[in-house]
Every structure is written in structure tokens, then in C-alpha cells.
Amino acid sequence: MFSVEANFLDQLKDSIGLFLPETVLIATFLLSLILDLIFRKSRTLTGIVTAIGFVVAGICLIGQTGETAFIFSRMLVVDPFALFFKFVILLSGLIVVLMSFFSKELYETTEGVGEYFTLITGMTIGMFLLASASNLIMIYLAIETMSISSYILAGYTKEIRRASEASLKYVIFGAVSSGIMIYGMSILFGLTGTLNLFDINTFLLSNEVNMVPLMLSGLMILAGFAYKISAVPFHFWTPDVYEGAPVTISALLSVASKAAGFAVLIRFLKSAFIDPTLSSDVAWNTISSIDWQYIIAILAVVTMTVGNLVAVWQTNVKRLLAYSSIAHAGYLLMGVVVMNEIGIAAILLYFFAYMIMNLGAFYVVMLIANKTGSEELDDYQGLGHSAPVLGVCMTIFLISLTGLPPTFGFIGKLYIFSAVLDSGLIWLAVVGVLNSVVSLYYYAKVFRNMYFRGMDPPKEPMTFSYGSMILLFLLAIPTVLFGVYFTPILAWAKSSVEIFFG
Amino acid sequence: MINAIPLEYYLGLASIIFLIGTVGVLVRRNAIIVFMSIELMLNSVNLTFVGFSTYLGDTAGQVFVFFVMAVAAAEAAIGLAIVLALFRNKQTIYVDEVNVLKW
Secondary structure (H helix, E strand, O other), rough: OOOOOOOOOHHHHHHHHOHHHHHHHHHHHHHHHHHHOOOOOOHHHHHHHHHHHHHHHHHHOOOOOOOOEEEEEEEOEEEEHHHHHHHHHHHHHHHHHHHHOOOOOHHHHOOOHHHHHHHHHHHHHHHHHHHEOEEHHHHHHHHHHHHHHHHHHHHOOOOOHHHHHHHHHHHHHHHHHHHHHHHHHHHHHHHHHHHHHHHHHHHHOOOOHHHHHHHHHHHHHHHHHHHHOOOOOOOOHHHHHHHHHHHHHHHHHHHHHHHHHHHHHHHHHHHHHHHHOOOOOHHHHHOOOOOOOHHHHHHHHHHHHHHHHHHHHOEEEHHHHHHHHHHHHHHHHHHHHOOOOHHOHHHHHHHHHHHHHHHHHHHHHHHHHHHHOEEEEHHHOOOOHHHHHHHHHHHHHHHHHHOOOOOOOHHHHHHHHHHHHHHHOOOHHHHHHHHHHHHHHHHHHHHHHHHHOOOOOOOOOOOHHHHHHHHHHHHHHHHHHHHHHHHHHHHHHHHHHHHHOO | OOOOHHOOOOHHHHHHHHHHHHHHHHHOOEHHHHHHHHHHHHHHHHHHHHHHHHHOOHHHHHHHHHHHHHHHHHHHHHHHHHHHHHHHHOOEHHHOOOOOOOO
8 A cells, every 4th residue: 555654755855866867858858849849940959959958968877877776666776787778878869869960861751850859858768767667667657658759750751651651560569569568567466466676576585476477477578578679579570660760760779779678678587586685696596486597598599590590681771780680689688698797797888889880880871871862782882982981881880780800899799608608508609609600691791782793884972961971980980999999888887787786 | 346256257357358459459450450459458457457456455556557548548649640641641551451561
């Protein structure tokens, strides 16, 4: 039963202090909505306001470094683990907002882009809440806040048929999987009598629970998260939505919403199903007799294999990147399989790398589509000569996505694989390496088309604005730089899991 | 009286409704009926929550139901708006005719 505690108001005041980044985002959301109503003619104002709001929210996030606290009656938890994911989400949101300024597709096929930026802010708020949710109600609400914004964004260019088609598929898949997820939540609530993840853990530790419904509810909730990170068999929406949605939104979905999905997946498994009293070296001391490690390992193997194998046949670059993002969900799930300090730190490091290189690859696709109006692989022929800078940058991003040195992607994969080997799952590491080899084939197809085909007759050289080139370099340089000098990011990732496991 | 009906009946009914909803989503081709089936799934969840909530004497489950209802309304509004946008482009609401995107 609900009862108001004596110092409830004081707690609320403390909570609001720790809720500052989200508050800034909510203010940005409202402000951009109102400004868009007043200055309807301006096409960049809301975008600028959103970008500034994101920067301010980022500064507020820096102020939360090292904090660990429950806020709002243990609905949310503020800890370094959530903070890392919030940074990744915010940074990718900011880069996508900047990318959108150069998107021709967005400005030419819609009546106004005001709501577009507002919805990106709304989606970011949902993802922030998801990264720090510690209550089943909060998880559900955060997932829906983020999903509902992204359904609209996927179909934002509504005059283009494939965009509305993508959006319809997204909303149907999304609603079904969140329905399955909350059915699992209702069973879990019935079994344990509580909605808080930590109370569920305490209850499961001290009481005998029937295993069959517990397993069923766990799997159903997992299905909802698997949909968000686009893991097989809940990946069917991914290629269609990535191809149909505006490129900027595909980029945002592939990085930010995947980050939020992984944050909640790790937190859910760790907080609810793993015995916290046992040593953190042997991470998978699950309370129940359910072998979660085995389930996640199967999920990881199937996800990366299907993603990589189907990507080989793709002829559309956006679709190819969609399957590549499914494959990357598989690599990241390998870190979840390990689930100890090293494994989670590897996931965080890899996510940072994945953010930079994947946003970069989508950005190049967008710039090329601005000029040629096409995302087909065949239309990339000879682009290495007509747009040399883009060709070089795309090659860097794709090499990084494959995981070859000296790029950031290599460091990320190295840490994931070494975490897997460290925990003795050699077969899993072997499958991962074999998958990386397959992935080289289809990434190489892109730069083979750019450099070795369609040379004669030589195409007209393309020119790009200075602003768009600066953003491109801001993504390409870190991809190489962090591949050599990654110590600060690694130290940050490691310190972000320490308290989580402490 | 609520106590006259055992919890199993609520759970049984809810799981049957959930199955009907799931089958409806998988089998039906009309987008509007697909959305109706999704509503069935969500409402069976609500029934489960309310049943457990009464059984356990914990109101948290009923609070969840309010949120589910609010979100379901928002989702239905978005879903119908998207169906409308698609109808303007393609003059159909049958999901099997929506096939520009495929592998």
C-alpha cells in the first residue's frame, strides 16, 4: 500500500536536483515546440535551440559524475553506468541534430522541420529515463516515450511512400513486442508482488518461486528489449525501417536507441536476476535455476550470424548498414554473456566506438544521397574519384566497423573478444571472429564500388559545403585517433562499471 | 463479490485474450484490425495486473494499468495517423499490399 513518508518532500527536493539533465531536455522540448509555433517560417531555429539544449544537458550530466543515488521513490537510479549511456545517447543525438542541418531529403520533402527536432528531444528524454529506470513501470513508460517519438520520426517524410510504409511496420512490430513485454512484467509482478527491480531481487533470494512462470516472464521481458536492440528473432523491422526512414533517423535508431536498449537489458538482468551477495568475478550467479548466460549466448550467436550473412546479399547501402547494425548487436551481446566487470566495460567501450563509426557511415550515405538522390550500391561506382574526401572517410568508417587496426572499432572488438576469452567461452569468441571475417566481405563491396568500378567516363567532381565537411572530419578523425590513443575512454568505461558492481 | 471468483479465472481469461490478440496480429491483413488485436493484447495485460493487484492487496498493479491505458491510447492515435499517411500514398490499408520494402 502507498503511504507518504515523513521526509517525503525533502527526498523530492533531492531527487529534482539529480534530475537536472532530464529537466533541461524537457525545457528544450517545450521551448522548441513553442518557438516553432511562433516562428513558423524559420527552418533552422528549432534545430539550433535543440542543439544548445543538448549541450546544456551535457554540461549538467558532467556535474553528476560519481553520483550514486535512487531518486523519485526508487523509480530511477543515478549511477555512473547510466551516466555513460546518457553521454553516448546525448552525443549521438547532438551529432544527428547537426547532421540534419545538411539533409536535403528532410528539407525538401517536408513542410517544416520544427517538429522533427522536437521529436528528437522527446526521444532522447525517453532514452535517458530508460538508461536509469529501476522500476518496471518506469521501464515501460521510458520505452514507450522513446518508441512513440521514433514511430513518427521514421515516417517523417510522409510524402515518400517507403517512409510511411517503414513507419507502419515499425509501429506494428513495436506495439506487439511491448505488449509481449508488459505481459511478462505482469506475470513477474504476480510472482514477486513488487515492481521494483531490487525488491524483485530480494524477493527471489528469500522465497521459492515456481520456475516455469518465472522463466516465461523473463523471456517475454527479454523479447521487448531484444526488439529495441534489434536482436534476432525480433529484427524484422530493422532493415525496412532503416531503409524507409530519413538517413538521420536511421543513424539515431541504430546508435542511441540501441544504447538505451542495452542499458536497460544489462540493468534488468543484473539487478533482478543476479545474486548480488556473491563475488562479482563469477557474475552469472543467477538466483533461479534459469541459465540466462546460455540463453543470451544463443541470442548473440544467432543475431550476429544472421545479420552478417544476410548483409552479404544487400544492394542498398542503408539496408546493408541495417544488417550490419544487427550484427553489431550480436557482438555487443557477447559482452552481456560475460556479464562481469571486464565484459560490461568492454560493452561500454565498444558502444563509444560504434557510435562514432556508425554515425559517420550514415553521414556519408546522407551526403552522397544529397547529391545523387540514391542509396543503391551501384550508384556508388566511381565516387572515390568524384568525391575523394567522402571516399576516404567512408573507407575509414567501414574498416572501423569491420574491426581492423588502427581504428577505434578494432580496440572495441579486441576488448569484447578478450573479455569472452577471459571467461573461458572460447567457442563464442571463435564464432565472433568468423563473423567479423564475413563482415569484411560486404563492407569491402562498398569501397570496391567507390574506387575500382565505374571509372570511365569519369564523373563530375562533387562539391560539399565547408560545414558538412567539418562535421565529417569531427567523426572521421576520432575514429582513427581513438584507435591509437584509447586510454581515457577505457579508463572512463572501467570507472563507470566499478560502482555498478561494487 | 470479487473474492467469489478465484485468481486463476482472471489469469486464464487474460491468457486466452492475449492469445487471441497475438493470433489476430499474425493472421489479419487489415491494418485497423491489427491495431484492434494489439489493443486486445494490452487489455489482457491490464486484466492480469488488476487480478494480481487485488489478489496481492498491492495497488501498484492498478497504477500500472492506468499507464498502460494512457500509452495504448497514444499508440493507437499514432498508429491510425500512420495508416492514414500510408493510405494517402498507396490507397490501401492491407499490410500484405505494403511491399515496397523487402529483402
